[in-house]
Amino acid sequence: MEDMSLHILDIVENSIRAGAKEVHIRINEDAAADRLEIEIGDDGAGMDRATLEKALDPFYTTKSVRKVGLGLSMFREAARAAGGDLVIQSQTGKGTWVKATFQHSHIDRQPMGDLAKTLEVLTITNPDVRFRYYHREDGKEHHFDSNGLYPES
Amino acid sequence: MPKLTIEELRKKRESTKKSIYLREGNFKGKVTVHMGTCGIAAGAREIMSTFLDEFDDREITDIMLTSSGCAGLCSEEPMVTIEMEDHAPVKYGKLNPEKTKKILNEHIIEGNMVEEYILGIGSERAG
Structure with missing residues (x-):
């Protein structure tokens, strides 16, 4: 993946496939602390402990059409390459929460990319899912909520 | 920072939602963009975005636009499946925005x- 917006799209696609009806995307850029955090939480099917332990293994996937599952492991590699890491929490029937951290100024920290395009594609092609986006950038906050954008929601 | 403002996004969605919300109407076709990890890494978002913009510009409202996961042909991404009424699904691979527009116009x-x-014609089967 070339940038954070594509990693986010990929991780949220996991949420969609897990049947999520609400997905939260939270980005916190704190230049003073030289830290970037990206969190994605959903109310999808979640994973049991055994699945969760394998979720970051690139040679584990739930898909039957191929034998590798690179999305989460690539996001973790991107975080580790930039002085951070990735953690996942999940509970069957409750949902999954992924948090990636980065050293904001790290030379290998990927750029944010086109976050608006990621949100656009997600909201338009998944009208039944509520997307809530919070982006804090050195004290300034941007919010986006797909609720109310469609007639029946 | 984002190239689109939230307000622009809202307007775009207002015009595009017509094409999403006619599901009970007379759809004559469905476009599925494969958005697995492989697809996204290969440029699937640009393909989806091209369809959204073109549907918007041309006011196409009778084609359903949706996404799905990996179809197992990762090396052929970005891929789309076009299903037109009364025809077998057709898979196209190694797309870019220009090829996408050609498929939109011609197919x-x-x-x-x-x-x-x-890439192939007919239904996929997960193996």
Whole structure:
């Protein structure tokens, strides 16, 4: 993946496939602390402990059409390459929460990319899912909520 | 920072939602962009975005636009599946925005498949 917006799209696609009806995307850029955090939480099917332990293994996937599952492991590699890491929490029937951290100024920290395009594609092609986006950038906050954008929601 | 403002996004969605919300109406076709990890890494978001913009510009409201996961042909990404009424699904691979527009014009609008980009015709089966 070339940038954070594509990693986010990929991780949220996991949420969609897990049947999520609400997905939260939270980005916190704190230049003073030289830290970037990206969190994605959903109310999808979640994973049991055994699945969760394998979720970051690139040679584990739930898909039957191929034998590798690179999305989460690539996001973790991107975080580790930039002085951070990735953690996942999940509970069957409750949902999954992924948090990636980065050293904001790290030379290998990927750029944010086109976050608006990621949100656009997600909201338009998944009208039944509520997307809530919070982006804090050195004290300034941007919010986006797909609720109310469609007639029946 | 984002190239689109939230307000622009809202306007775009207002116009595009017509094409999403006619599901009970007379859809004459469905476009599925494969958005697995492989697809996204290969540029699937640009393909989806091209369809959204073109549907918006041309006011196409009778084609459903949706996404799905990996179809197992990762090396052929970005891929789309076009299903037109009364026809078998057609998979196209290694797309870019130009090829996407050609498929839109020739296959979706005029009804002629673009042979040179076809990967396969018929239903996929997960193996």
